[in-house]
Amino acid sequence: xxxxxxxxxxxxxxxxxxxxxxxxxxxxxxxxxxxxxxxxxxxxxxxxxxxxxxxxxxxxxxxxxxxxxxxxxxxxxxxxxxxxxxxxxxxxxxxxxxxxxxxxxxxxxxxxxxxxxxxxxxxxxxxxxxxxxxxxxxxxxxxxxxxxxxxxxxxxxxxxxxxxxxxxxxxxxxxxxxxxxxxxxxxxxxxxxxxxxxxxxxxxxxxxxxxxxxxxxxxxxxxxxxx
Amino acid sequence: xxxxxxxxxxxxxxxxxxxxxxxxxxxxxxxxxxxxxxxxxxxxxxxxxxxxxxxxxxxxxxxxxxxxxxxxxxxxxxxxxxxxxxxxxxxxxxxxxxxxxxxxxxxxxxxxxxxxxxxxxxxxxxxxxxxxxxxxxxxxxxxxxxxxxxxxxxxxxxxxxxxxxxxxxxxxxxxxxxxxxxxxxxxxxxxxxxxxxxxxxxxxxxxxxxxxxxxxxxxxxxxxxxx
DNA sequence: GCTTGGTATATTGTATGCCAAGAACGAGAA
DNA sequence: TTCTCGTTCTTGGCATACAATATACCAAGC
Numbered sequence: 250x251x252x253x254x255x256x257x258x259x260x261x262x263x264x265x266x267x268x269x270x271x272x273x274x275x276x277x278x279x280x281x282x283x284x285x286x287x288x289x290x291x292x293x294x295x296x297x298x299x300x301x302x303x304x305x306x307x308x309x310x311x312x313x314x315x316x317x318x319x320x321x322x323x324x325x326x327x328x329x330x331x332x333x334x335x336x337x338x339x340x341x342x343x344x345x346x347x348x349x350x351x352x353x354x355x356x357x358x359x360x361x362x363x364x365x366x367x368x369x370x371x372x373x374x375x376x377x378x379x380x381x382x383x384x385x386x387x388x389x390x391x392x393x394x395x396x397x398x399x400x401x402x403x404x405x406x407x408x409x410x411x412x413x414x415x416x417x418x419x420x421x422x423x424x425x426x427x428x429x430x431x432x433x434x435x436x437x438x439x440x441x442x443x444x445x446x447x448x449x450x451x452x453x454x455x456x457x458x459x460x461x462x463x464x465x466x467x468x469x470x471x472x473x474x475x476x
Numbered sequence: 477x478x479x480x481x482x483x484x485x486x487x488x489x490x491x492x493x494x495x496x497x498x499x500x501x502x503x504x505x506x507x508x509x510x511x512x513x514x515x516x517x518x519x520x521x522x523x524x525x526x527x528x529x530x531x532x533x534x535x536x537x538x539x540x541x542x543x544x545x546x547x548x549x550x551x552x553x554x555x556x557x558x559x560x561x562x563x564x565x566x567x568x569x570x571x572x573x574x575x576x577x578x579x580x581x582x583x584x585x586x587x588x589x590x591x592x593x594x595x596x597x598x599x600x601x602x603x604x605x606x607x608x609x610x611x612x613x614x615x616x617x618x619x620x621x622x623x624x625x626x627x628x629x630x631x632x633x634x635x636x637x638x639x640x641x642x643x644x645x646x647x648x649x650x651x652x653x654x655x656x657x658x659x660x661x662x663x664x665x666x667x668x669x670x671x672x673x674x675x676x677x678x679x680x681x682x683x684x685x686x687x688x689x690x691x692x693x694x695x696x697x698x699x700x701x702x703x
Numbered sequence: 704g705c706t707t708g709g710t711a712t713a714t715t716g717t718a719t720g721c722c723a724a725g726a727a728c729g730a731g732a733a
Numbered sequence: 734t735t736c737t738c739g740t741t742c743t744t745g746g747c748a749t750a751c752a753a754t755a756t757a758c759c760a761a762g763c
Contacts, residue, residue, distance in 0.1 A: 263551055263746070265539075293715070303748045305532075308716090309539050312492075316543040324490060325715060325754055340633035343578060347634070351574030351686075406567035407574070410637065459578075490716070520745065530718040535745090552724055554745055 264302050269310035271300055276319055277416055281330050282424075289330040291320060317413045333417055335473065339466050341417045346462035348411045349395055352402035353442065353458040357451040360401045365446045368397060372439065387432060388423050394439055398458065425468060438464075491529050496537035498527060503546055504643055508557050509651075518547060518555040544640050560644055562700065566693050568644045573689030575638045576622055579629035580669065580685040584678040587628045592673045595624060599666065614659060615650050621666055625685065652695060665691075 272291075281289070297307045311328045314320040321331045333341065356365065371394050375387055395418075399411045425431060438461045445454035489497075499518075508516070524534045538555045541547045548558045560568065583592065598621050602614055622645075626638050652658060665688045672681035 265746080294713095304715095305747055305749090309536065312536050312539045313543055316540055322715095326756090327715060337633065340631050343582070343631055344575070344633050344637055347574045347578030348571070351570060351577075355570070404567050404570055406564065406571050406641075410571055410641075414633075414637075492716080519743095521743095524718095531745090532717055532719090549745095552745060553726090 263306075265306040265309045268296075268300055268302055268306040269313050272296065272307075272310050273314060273319065276314075276330055277419075279330075280420070281332055282420065289332070291328040291330065293327065319416060335469070338417060338421055339470055341414050342421065342462055342466040342469070344414060345395075345411065345418050346459050346466070348407055349398055349462060350455045350459035352399040352404065352407055352411075353446065353454040354451045355402035355404060355407075356398055357446050357449050357454045359403060360446070362447075364401050365443070368394060368401075368443050368446070371397065372436065375436070384432070391432075391435065391439075392419055392422055398442075421465070421469060425465065425473070431468065434464075435461075490533075492533040492536040495523075495527055495529055495533040496540050499523065499534075499537050500541060500546065503541075503557055506557075507647070508559055509647065516556040516559070518557065520554070546643065562696070565644060565648055566697055568641050569648065569689055569693040569696065571641060572622075572638065572645050573686050573693070575634055576625055576689060577682045577686035579626040579631065579634055579638075580673065580681040581678045582629035582631060582634075583625055584673050584676050584681045586630060587673070589674075591628050592670065595621060595628075595670050595673070598624065599663065602663070611659070618659075618662065618666075619646055619649055625669075648692070648696060652692065652700070658695065661691075662688075 291311065293304050293307050293311070297304045300307070311320060311322070315322050315328070318331055320328045322328045371390050375390065396411075396415070399408050402408070438457065442454060442457045442461065445457055518538065520531050520534050520538070524531045527534070538547060538549070542549050542555070545558055547555045549555045598617050602610070602617065623638075623642070626635050629635070665684065669681060669684045669688065672684055
Protein backbone atom coordinates (compact mmCIF):
# COMPACT_ATOMS: atom_id res chain seq x y z
CA UNK A 250 0.00 0.00 0.00
CA UNK A 251 2.83 2.35 0.76
CA UNK A 252 3.69 2.08 -2.91
CA UNK A 253 0.76 4.32 -3.75
CA UNK A 254 1.47 8.03 -3.59
CA UNK A 255 -1.85 9.32 -2.38
CA UNK A 256 -2.37 13.04 -2.65
CA UNK A 257 -4.74 14.95 -0.46
CA UNK A 258 -8.11 15.42 -2.09
CA UNK A 259 -9.44 18.60 -3.66
CA UNK A 260 -12.02 20.72 -1.96
CA UNK A 261 -14.73 21.15 -4.59
CA UNK A 262 -16.94 18.32 -5.84
CA UNK A 263 -18.36 15.69 -3.55
CA UNK A 264 -16.17 13.63 -1.31
CA UNK A 265 -17.05 10.55 -3.32
CA UNK A 266 -15.79 12.06 -6.53
CA UNK A 267 -12.69 13.48 -4.93
CA UNK A 268 -11.96 10.14 -3.37
CA UNK A 269 -12.34 8.52 -6.75
CA UNK A 270 -9.99 11.02 -8.31
CA UNK A 271 -7.43 10.61 -5.57
CA UNK A 272 -7.33 6.84 -5.80
CA UNK A 273 -7.34 6.95 -9.57
CA UNK A 274 -4.46 9.41 -9.61
CA UNK A 275 -2.55 7.27 -7.15
CA UNK A 276 -2.96 4.17 -9.27
CA UNK A 277 -2.10 6.07 -12.42
CA UNK A 278 1.08 7.40 -10.88
CA UNK A 279 2.17 3.92 -9.89
CA UNK A 280 3.80 1.45 -12.18
CA UNK A 281 1.37 -1.28 -11.35
CA UNK A 282 3.34 -3.90 -13.21
CA UNK A 283 6.42 -3.47 -11.11
CA UNK A 284 5.13 -3.63 -7.58
CA UNK A 285 4.68 -6.63 -5.34
CA UNK A 286 1.39 -8.47 -5.75
CA UNK A 287 0.71 -7.83 -2.07
CA UNK A 288 0.82 -4.11 -2.77
CA UNK A 289 -2.08 -4.48 -5.16
CA UNK A 290 -4.58 -5.00 -2.38
CA UNK A 291 -6.76 -2.02 -1.61
CA UNK A 292 -7.96 -1.97 1.93
CA UNK A 293 -11.15 0.06 2.24
CA UNK A 294 -10.47 1.14 5.77
CA UNK A 295 -6.89 2.03 5.19
CA UNK A 296 -7.81 4.10 2.14
CA UNK A 297 -10.54 5.79 4.14
CA UNK A 298 -8.19 6.54 6.99
CA UNK A 299 -5.44 7.87 4.75
CA UNK A 300 -7.81 10.10 2.83
CA UNK A 301 -9.60 11.25 5.94
CA UNK A 302 -13.05 10.11 4.87
CA UNK A 303 -15.33 7.27 5.79
CA UNK A 304 -15.64 3.98 4.00
CA UNK A 305 -18.78 4.94 2.09
CA UNK A 306 -17.17 7.33 -0.40
CA UNK A 307 -14.23 4.97 -0.69
CA UNK A 308 -16.55 2.17 -1.68
CA UNK A 309 -18.32 4.34 -4.22
CA UNK A 310 -14.96 5.33 -5.65
CA UNK A 311 -13.95 1.68 -5.90
CA UNK A 312 -17.19 0.84 -7.67
CA UNK A 313 -16.39 3.50 -10.25
CA UNK A 314 -12.84 2.27 -10.65
CA UNK A 315 -14.07 -1.26 -11.03
CA UNK A 316 -16.27 -0.14 -13.88
CA UNK A 317 -13.31 1.26 -15.76
CA UNK A 318 -11.37 -1.86 -14.95
CA UNK A 319 -8.69 -0.20 -12.93
CA UNK A 320 -9.50 -2.37 -9.98
CA UNK A 321 -11.17 -5.73 -9.62
CA UNK A 322 -13.33 -6.89 -6.79
CA UNK A 323 -13.53 -10.41 -5.51
CA UNK A 324 -16.73 -10.82 -3.54
CA UNK A 325 -16.12 -10.86 0.16
CA UNK A 326 -12.43 -10.46 -0.40
CA UNK A 327 -12.25 -6.90 -1.41
CA UNK A 328 -10.63 -4.86 -4.11
CA UNK A 329 -7.23 -4.94 -5.68
CA UNK A 330 -5.54 -3.07 -8.49
CA UNK A 331 -6.23 -4.75 -11.81
CA UNK A 332 -3.26 -5.96 -13.77
CA UNK A 333 -4.05 -6.79 -17.33
CA UNK A 334 -2.80 -9.96 -18.89
CA UNK A 335 -0.86 -9.72 -22.11
CA UNK A 336 -3.89 -10.90 -24.07
CA UNK A 337 -6.00 -8.20 -22.48
CA UNK A 338 -3.42 -5.54 -23.22
CA UNK A 339 -3.40 -6.62 -26.85
CA UNK A 340 -7.17 -6.29 -26.93
CA UNK A 341 -6.96 -2.86 -25.42
CA UNK A 342 -4.60 -1.74 -28.14
CA UNK A 343 -7.06 -3.05 -30.72
CA UNK A 344 -9.86 -1.01 -29.18
CA UNK A 345 -7.62 2.00 -29.03
CA UNK A 346 -6.76 1.50 -32.70
CA UNK A 347 -10.47 1.43 -33.54
CA UNK A 348 -11.17 4.65 -31.67
CA UNK A 349 -8.12 6.57 -32.78
CA UNK A 350 -8.46 5.62 -36.42
CA UNK A 351 -12.06 6.80 -36.41
CA UNK A 352 -10.87 9.99 -34.74
CA UNK A 353 -8.24 10.48 -37.44
CA UNK A 354 -10.95 10.18 -40.05
CA UNK A 355 -12.96 12.88 -38.33
CA UNK A 356 -9.94 15.11 -37.93
CA UNK A 357 -9.14 14.86 -41.61
CA UNK A 358 -12.72 15.73 -42.47
CA UNK A 359 -13.53 18.42 -39.95
CA UNK A 360 -10.60 19.83 -37.98
CA UNK A 361 -9.17 23.25 -38.74
CA UNK A 362 -5.78 23.65 -40.34
CA UNK A 363 -4.52 25.24 -37.17
CA UNK A 364 -5.65 22.31 -35.09
CA UNK A 365 -3.84 19.87 -37.31
CA UNK A 366 -0.75 22.04 -37.25
CA UNK A 367 -0.75 21.83 -33.47
CA UNK A 368 0.06 18.15 -33.81
CA UNK A 369 3.44 19.04 -35.24
CA UNK A 370 4.28 21.22 -32.27
CA UNK A 371 4.07 18.31 -29.90
CA UNK A 372 7.27 16.94 -31.36
CA UNK A 373 8.92 20.30 -32.01
CA UNK A 374 11.43 19.92 -29.21
CA UNK A 375 12.63 16.56 -30.41
CA UNK A 376 14.11 17.55 -33.72
CA UNK A 377 17.62 16.62 -34.59
CA UNK A 378 17.77 13.19 -33.04
CA UNK A 379 17.59 14.30 -29.44
CA UNK A 380 15.03 11.64 -28.74
CA UNK A 381 17.26 9.04 -27.22
CA UNK A 382 18.48 11.48 -24.61
CA UNK A 383 14.98 12.43 -23.52
CA UNK A 384 13.16 9.20 -23.75
CA UNK A 385 10.72 9.92 -20.96
CA UNK A 386 9.63 13.22 -22.42
CA UNK A 387 9.37 11.68 -25.83
CA UNK A 388 7.20 8.94 -24.44
CA UNK A 389 4.90 11.57 -22.95
CA UNK A 390 4.81 13.53 -26.20
CA UNK A 391 4.04 10.33 -28.02
CA UNK A 392 1.03 9.66 -25.87
CA UNK A 393 -0.11 13.26 -26.07
CA UNK A 394 0.00 13.04 -29.84
CA UNK A 395 -2.38 10.13 -29.90
CA UNK A 396 -4.63 11.69 -27.32
CA UNK A 397 -4.68 14.90 -29.24
CA UNK A 398 -5.89 13.22 -32.39
CA UNK A 399 -8.83 11.93 -30.43
CA UNK A 400 -9.44 15.34 -28.91
CA UNK A 401 -9.33 17.04 -32.28
CA UNK A 402 -12.02 14.74 -33.57
CA UNK A 403 -14.40 16.89 -31.60
CA UNK A 404 -16.28 13.78 -30.57
CA UNK A 405 -16.69 13.90 -26.84
CA UNK A 406 -18.01 10.36 -26.58
CA UNK A 407 -15.02 9.09 -28.47
CA UNK A 408 -12.75 10.96 -26.10
CA UNK A 409 -14.44 9.63 -22.99
CA UNK A 410 -14.43 6.08 -24.27
CA UNK A 411 -10.76 6.34 -25.10
CA UNK A 412 -10.02 7.91 -21.72
CA UNK A 413 -11.37 4.82 -20.09
CA UNK A 414 -8.61 2.68 -21.51
CA UNK A 415 -5.95 5.37 -21.69
CA UNK A 416 -4.24 4.30 -18.50
CA UNK A 417 -3.48 0.89 -19.89
CA UNK A 418 -2.31 2.25 -23.22
CA UNK A 419 -0.05 4.63 -21.38
CA UNK A 420 1.71 1.91 -19.50
CA UNK A 421 2.16 -0.12 -22.65
CA UNK A 422 3.59 2.74 -24.65
CA UNK A 423 5.80 3.80 -21.83
CA UNK A 424 7.38 0.41 -21.56
CA UNK A 425 7.75 -0.29 -25.23
CA UNK A 426 9.06 3.02 -26.46
CA UNK A 427 12.51 2.34 -25.09
CA UNK A 428 12.81 -1.00 -26.81
CA UNK A 429 15.11 -1.47 -29.74
CA UNK A 430 14.81 1.77 -31.64
CA UNK A 431 11.10 1.68 -31.94
CA UNK A 432 11.05 5.45 -31.54
CA UNK A 433 12.75 5.88 -34.89
CA UNK A 434 9.93 4.16 -36.68
CA UNK A 435 7.43 5.79 -34.39
CA UNK A 436 8.35 9.35 -35.24
CA UNK A 437 8.31 8.59 -38.95
CA UNK A 438 4.84 7.12 -38.61
CA UNK A 439 3.66 10.19 -36.78
CA UNK A 440 4.88 12.50 -39.50
CA UNK A 441 3.11 10.45 -42.13
CA UNK A 442 -0.07 10.65 -40.12
CA UNK A 443 0.19 14.41 -39.84
CA UNK A 444 0.83 14.69 -43.57
CA UNK A 445 -2.22 12.61 -44.38
CA UNK A 446 -4.32 14.79 -42.10
CA UNK A 447 -2.95 17.95 -43.69
CA UNK A 448 -3.78 16.51 -47.09
CA UNK A 449 -7.30 15.84 -45.75
CA UNK A 450 -6.97 12.25 -46.84
CA UNK A 451 -9.37 10.61 -44.41
CA UNK A 452 -8.89 7.09 -45.72
CA UNK A 453 -5.13 7.28 -45.54
CA UNK A 454 -5.04 8.93 -42.14
CA UNK A 455 -7.40 6.33 -40.77
CA UNK A 456 -5.33 3.50 -42.14
CA UNK A 457 -2.01 4.91 -40.96
CA UNK A 458 -3.29 5.46 -37.45
CA UNK A 459 -4.77 2.01 -37.30
CA UNK A 460 -1.68 0.32 -38.63
CA UNK A 461 0.54 2.30 -36.29
CA UNK A 462 -1.46 1.09 -33.32
CA UNK A 463 -1.69 -2.46 -34.56
CA UNK A 464 2.07 -2.48 -35.13
CA UNK A 465 2.43 -1.69 -31.45
CA UNK A 466 0.20 -4.64 -30.66
CA UNK A 467 2.29 -6.90 -32.86
CA UNK A 468 5.42 -5.64 -31.17
CA UNK A 469 4.06 -6.27 -27.70
CA UNK A 470 2.88 -9.67 -28.77
CA UNK A 471 6.28 -10.61 -30.08
CA UNK A 472 8.48 -9.03 -27.43
CA UNK A 473 6.86 -8.62 -24.06
CA UNK A 474 6.71 -12.13 -22.87
CA UNK A 475 6.99 -11.24 -19.23
CA UNK A 476 3.49 -9.84 -18.89
CA UNK B 477 -14.43 -36.92 -3.02
CA UNK B 478 -13.67 -36.85 -6.69
CA UNK B 479 -16.61 -39.17 -7.22
CA UNK B 480 -19.00 -36.41 -6.25
CA UNK B 481 -19.82 -34.04 -9.05
CA UNK B 482 -20.01 -30.92 -6.98
CA UNK B 483 -20.77 -27.68 -8.64
CA UNK B 484 -19.61 -24.54 -6.98
CA UNK B 485 -22.46 -23.19 -4.94
CA UNK B 486 -24.38 -20.46 -6.59
CA UNK B 487 -22.36 -17.49 -5.40
CA UNK B 488 -25.59 -15.56 -5.57
CA UNK B 489 -24.43 -12.17 -6.67
CA UNK B 490 -24.35 -9.53 -4.01
CA UNK B 491 -27.37 -7.40 -3.34
CA UNK B 492 -25.53 -4.47 -4.86
CA UNK B 493 -25.04 -6.25 -8.14
CA UNK B 494 -28.55 -7.60 -8.24
CA UNK B 495 -29.88 -4.15 -7.49
CA UNK B 496 -27.80 -2.80 -10.34
CA UNK B 497 -29.14 -5.44 -12.67
CA UNK B 498 -32.71 -4.82 -11.61
CA UNK B 499 -32.54 -1.09 -12.16
CA UNK B 500 -30.68 -1.52 -15.41
CA UNK B 501 -33.24 -3.99 -16.69
CA UNK B 502 -36.04 -1.65 -15.71
CA UNK B 503 -34.49 1.25 -17.58
CA UNK B 504 -33.72 -0.92 -20.59
CA UNK B 505 -37.28 -2.14 -20.76
CA UNK B 506 -38.59 1.39 -20.76
CA UNK B 507 -38.73 3.63 -23.76
CA UNK B 508 -36.96 6.45 -22.00
CA UNK B 509 -37.64 8.88 -24.79
CA UNK B 510 -41.37 8.60 -24.52
CA UNK B 511 -42.07 9.05 -20.86
CA UNK B 512 -42.76 12.21 -18.91
CA UNK B 513 -39.67 14.04 -17.71
CA UNK B 514 -40.98 13.69 -14.17
CA UNK B 515 -40.80 9.92 -14.54
CA UNK B 516 -37.09 10.16 -15.13
CA UNK B 517 -36.36 10.94 -11.50
CA UNK B 518 -34.87 8.11 -9.50
CA UNK B 519 -35.54 8.41 -5.81
CA UNK B 520 -33.04 6.42 -3.75
CA UNK B 521 -35.46 5.74 -0.94
CA UNK B 522 -38.25 4.73 -3.26
CA UNK B 523 -36.01 2.39 -5.24
CA UNK B 524 -34.71 0.88 -2.02
CA UNK B 525 -38.22 0.35 -0.70
CA UNK B 526 -39.52 -1.15 -3.92
CA UNK B 527 -36.57 -3.51 -4.22
CA UNK B 528 -36.64 -4.40 -0.56
CA UNK B 529 -33.07 -3.40 0.12
CA UNK B 530 -31.40 -0.54 1.89
CA UNK B 531 -30.17 2.62 0.26
CA UNK B 532 -26.52 1.57 0.21
CA UNK B 533 -26.75 -1.04 -2.57
CA UNK B 534 -29.08 1.29 -4.45
CA UNK B 535 -26.47 3.99 -4.32
CA UNK B 536 -23.76 1.64 -5.52
CA UNK B 537 -26.00 0.52 -8.34
CA UNK B 538 -26.63 4.13 -9.32
CA UNK B 539 -22.92 4.86 -9.30
CA UNK B 540 -22.39 1.99 -11.71
CA UNK B 541 -25.23 3.14 -13.93
CA UNK B 542 -23.90 6.65 -13.89
CA UNK B 543 -20.58 5.38 -15.12
CA UNK B 544 -22.18 3.80 -18.13
CA UNK B 545 -24.18 6.94 -18.65
CA UNK B 546 -27.56 5.37 -18.19
CA UNK B 547 -28.31 7.79 -15.40
CA UNK B 548 -26.96 11.19 -14.50
CA UNK B 549 -26.51 12.62 -11.08
CA UNK B 550 -26.83 16.26 -10.21
CA UNK B 551 -24.96 16.88 -6.98
CA UNK B 552 -27.33 17.21 -4.05
CA UNK B 553 -30.30 16.75 -6.34
CA UNK B 554 -30.12 13.13 -7.04
CA UNK B 555 -30.24 10.79 -9.97
CA UNK B 556 -32.38 10.65 -13.04
CA UNK B 557 -32.45 8.54 -16.17
CA UNK B 558 -30.13 9.98 -18.79
CA UNK B 559 -31.64 11.01 -22.06
CA UNK B 560 -29.10 11.61 -24.74
CA UNK B 561 -29.31 14.69 -26.89
CA UNK B 562 -29.34 14.24 -30.62
CA UNK B 563 -25.71 15.33 -30.81
CA UNK B 564 -24.76 12.76 -28.22
CA UNK B 565 -26.64 10.02 -30.04
CA UNK B 566 -24.78 10.89 -33.21
CA UNK B 567 -21.51 10.62 -31.35
CA UNK B 568 -22.51 7.27 -29.95
CA UNK B 569 -23.17 5.98 -33.44
CA UNK B 570 -19.73 7.17 -34.47
CA UNK B 571 -18.12 5.26 -31.62
CA UNK B 572 -20.17 2.22 -32.47
CA UNK B 573 -19.04 2.51 -36.07
CA UNK B 574 -15.43 2.60 -34.92
CA UNK B 575 -15.81 -0.50 -32.78
CA UNK B 576 -17.90 -2.53 -35.17
CA UNK B 577 -15.74 -1.78 -38.18
CA UNK B 578 -12.66 -2.92 -36.29
CA UNK B 579 -14.59 -6.01 -35.28
CA UNK B 580 -15.49 -6.69 -38.90
CA UNK B 581 -11.81 -6.50 -39.79
CA UNK B 582 -11.00 -9.07 -37.13
CA UNK B 583 -13.83 -11.31 -38.20
CA UNK B 584 -12.65 -11.30 -41.80
CA UNK B 585 -9.14 -12.16 -40.66
CA UNK B 586 -9.77 -14.69 -37.93
CA UNK B 587 -13.32 -16.02 -37.64
CA UNK B 588 -14.20 -19.49 -38.84
CA UNK B 589 -16.32 -20.04 -41.92
CA UNK B 590 -19.05 -21.46 -39.75
CA UNK B 591 -19.07 -18.42 -37.55
CA UNK B 592 -19.47 -16.12 -40.53
CA UNK B 593 -22.19 -18.34 -41.92
CA UNK B 594 -24.11 -17.92 -38.68
CA UNK B 595 -24.57 -14.28 -39.59
CA UNK B 596 -26.78 -15.30 -42.48
CA UNK B 597 -29.03 -17.32 -40.24
CA UNK B 598 -30.01 -14.31 -38.26
CA UNK B 599 -32.00 -13.06 -41.21
CA UNK B 600 -33.13 -16.48 -42.42
CA UNK B 601 -36.72 -15.99 -41.33
CA UNK B 602 -37.09 -12.72 -43.15
CA UNK B 603 -36.69 -13.92 -46.69
CA UNK B 604 -39.26 -13.06 -49.27
CA UNK B 605 -40.10 -9.55 -48.22
CA UNK B 606 -41.80 -10.46 -45.00
CA UNK B 607 -39.91 -7.74 -43.22
CA UNK B 608 -42.57 -5.08 -43.20
CA UNK B 609 -45.00 -7.40 -41.44
CA UNK B 610 -42.56 -8.25 -38.67
CA UNK B 611 -40.81 -5.00 -38.12
CA UNK B 612 -40.18 -5.54 -34.44
CA UNK B 613 -38.55 -8.90 -34.95
CA UNK B 614 -36.56 -7.53 -37.84
CA UNK B 615 -35.36 -4.69 -35.67
CA UNK B 616 -34.18 -7.20 -33.10
CA UNK B 617 -32.46 -9.32 -35.71
CA UNK B 618 -30.83 -6.22 -37.05
CA UNK B 619 -29.33 -5.39 -33.70
CA UNK B 620 -28.31 -8.99 -33.10
CA UNK B 621 -26.48 -8.97 -36.42
CA UNK B 622 -24.34 -6.02 -35.41
CA UNK B 623 -23.76 -7.42 -31.97
CA UNK B 624 -22.78 -10.73 -33.42
CA UNK B 625 -20.11 -9.18 -35.60
CA UNK B 626 -18.56 -7.75 -32.50
CA UNK B 627 -18.86 -11.06 -30.70
CA UNK B 628 -17.26 -12.95 -33.56
CA UNK B 629 -14.26 -10.67 -33.43
CA UNK B 630 -13.26 -12.67 -30.39
CA UNK B 631 -12.10 -9.48 -28.75
CA UNK B 632 -13.66 -9.39 -25.31
CA UNK B 633 -12.61 -5.82 -24.62
CA UNK B 634 -14.20 -4.70 -27.84
CA UNK B 635 -17.39 -6.47 -26.85
CA UNK B 636 -17.50 -4.95 -23.39
CA UNK B 637 -16.81 -1.48 -24.68
CA UNK B 638 -19.56 -1.83 -27.24
CA UNK B 639 -21.93 -3.25 -24.65
CA UNK B 640 -21.59 -0.05 -22.71
CA UNK B 641 -23.20 1.97 -25.46
CA UNK B 642 -25.45 -0.76 -26.79
CA UNK B 643 -28.54 0.46 -25.01
CA UNK B 644 -28.43 3.77 -26.78
CA UNK B 645 -27.73 2.21 -30.14
CA UNK B 646 -30.65 -0.10 -29.60
CA UNK B 647 -33.08 2.70 -29.03
CA UNK B 648 -31.81 4.54 -32.08
CA UNK B 649 -32.07 1.56 -34.36
CA UNK B 650 -35.43 0.62 -33.02
CA UNK B 651 -36.87 3.99 -33.76
CA UNK B 652 -35.30 4.51 -37.14
CA UNK B 653 -35.83 1.10 -38.66
CA UNK B 654 -39.48 1.80 -39.30
CA UNK B 655 -38.81 5.02 -41.12
CA UNK B 656 -39.29 5.29 -44.83
CA UNK B 657 -38.12 1.95 -46.13
CA UNK B 658 -34.77 2.09 -44.50
CA UNK B 659 -34.98 -1.65 -43.91
CA UNK B 660 -34.76 -2.28 -47.63
CA UNK B 661 -31.39 -0.63 -47.84
CA UNK B 662 -30.43 -2.08 -44.50
CA UNK B 663 -30.83 -5.70 -45.49
CA UNK B 664 -28.92 -5.17 -48.72
CA UNK B 665 -26.08 -3.61 -46.73
CA UNK B 666 -26.05 -6.56 -44.40
CA UNK B 667 -25.75 -9.03 -47.22
CA UNK B 668 -22.86 -7.11 -48.71
CA UNK B 669 -21.13 -7.14 -45.35
CA UNK B 670 -21.57 -10.90 -45.04
CA UNK B 671 -20.23 -11.38 -48.55
CA UNK B 672 -17.17 -9.30 -47.81
CA UNK B 673 -16.53 -11.33 -44.66
CA UNK B 674 -16.95 -14.57 -46.54
CA UNK B 675 -14.48 -13.32 -49.13
CA UNK B 676 -12.12 -12.52 -46.23
CA UNK B 677 -11.81 -9.00 -47.53
CA UNK B 678 -10.95 -7.18 -44.31
CA UNK B 679 -10.64 -3.75 -45.88
CA UNK B 680 -13.99 -3.98 -47.62
CA UNK B 681 -15.81 -5.45 -44.64
CA UNK B 682 -14.43 -2.75 -42.42
CA UNK B 683 -15.50 -0.03 -44.81
CA UNK B 684 -18.96 -1.43 -45.41
CA UNK B 685 -19.66 -1.76 -41.71
CA UNK B 686 -18.40 1.72 -41.01
CA UNK B 687 -20.37 3.28 -43.83
CA UNK B 688 -23.50 1.38 -42.82
CA UNK B 689 -23.26 2.80 -39.32
CA UNK B 690 -22.39 6.29 -40.47
CA UNK B 691 -25.33 6.21 -42.86
CA UNK B 692 -27.52 5.64 -39.84
CA UNK B 693 -25.95 8.66 -38.20
CA UNK B 694 -26.61 10.75 -41.28
CA UNK B 695 -30.19 9.54 -41.34
CA UNK B 696 -30.76 10.39 -37.71
CA UNK B 697 -29.14 13.74 -38.22
CA UNK B 698 -31.40 14.55 -41.14
CA UNK B 699 -34.66 13.10 -39.89
CA UNK B 700 -34.99 12.88 -36.15
CA UNK B 701 -35.41 16.47 -35.23
CA UNK B 702 -37.51 15.76 -32.19
CA UNK B 703 -34.71 14.43 -30.06
C1' DG C 704 5.38 -34.20 12.16
C1' DC C 705 1.47 -33.75 9.49
C1' DT C 706 -3.27 -33.24 8.94
C1' DT C 707 -7.64 -31.47 10.32
C1' DG C 708 -11.07 -29.03 12.68
C1' DG C 709 -12.21 -25.17 15.58
C1' DT C 710 -11.93 -20.50 16.98
C1' DA C 711 -10.46 -15.77 16.80
C1' DT C 712 -9.78 -11.94 14.03
C1' DA C 713 -9.93 -9.12 10.15
C1' DT C 714 -12.47 -7.31 6.44
C1' DT C 715 -16.19 -6.79 3.42
C1' DG C 716 -21.37 -6.17 2.73
C1' DT C 717 -25.52 -3.98 4.22
C1' DA C 718 -28.49 -1.13 6.99
C1' DT C 719 -29.52 2.98 9.31
C1' DG C 720 -29.12 7.50 11.38
C1' DC C 721 -27.84 12.21 11.11
C1' DC C 722 -26.97 16.36 8.65
C1' DA C 723 -27.00 19.88 5.25
C1' DA C 724 -28.39 21.71 0.80
C1' DG C 725 -32.22 22.81 -2.20
C1' DA C 726 -36.98 23.01 -3.43
C1' DA C 727 -41.57 23.97 -2.43
C1' DC C 728 -44.81 26.41 -0.21
C1' DG C 729 -46.97 29.99 2.38
C1' DA C 730 -47.35 34.46 4.53
C1' DG C 731 -46.78 39.21 4.48
C1' DA C 732 -45.80 43.55 2.22
C1' DA C 733 -45.77 46.54 -1.88
C1' DT D 734 -52.15 40.36 -7.36
C1' DT D 735 -47.40 39.62 -7.29
C1' DC D 736 -42.94 39.53 -5.44
C1' DT D 737 -39.98 38.32 -1.76
C1' DC D 738 -38.48 36.29 2.26
C1' DG D 739 -38.61 32.70 5.56
C1' DT D 740 -39.86 28.17 7.04
C1' DT D 741 -40.47 23.48 6.35
C1' DC D 742 -39.87 19.40 4.00
C1' DT D 743 -37.68 16.53 0.87
C1' DT D 744 -33.65 14.19 -0.56
C1' DG D 745 -29.07 13.07 -1.23
C1' DG D 746 -24.26 12.70 1.15
C1' DC D 747 -21.68 10.80 4.55
C1' DA D 748 -20.57 8.30 8.74
C1' DT D 749 -21.10 4.51 11.52
C1' DA D 750 -23.06 0.39 13.51
C1' DC D 751 -24.03 -4.32 12.73
C1' DA D 752 -23.97 -8.74 10.19
C1' DA D 753 -21.76 -12.09 7.22
C1' DT D 754 -17.81 -14.33 5.67
C1' DA D 755 -12.93 -15.27 4.68
C1' DT D 756 -8.37 -16.01 6.53
C1' DA D 757 -5.02 -17.19 9.92
C1' DC D 758 -3.62 -19.37 13.72
C1' DC D 759 -3.65 -22.92 17.11
C1' DA D 760 -4.53 -27.19 19.20
C1' DA D 761 -5.60 -31.92 19.16
C1' DG D 762 -5.44 -36.41 17.15
C1' DC D 763 -3.43 -39.76 13.98
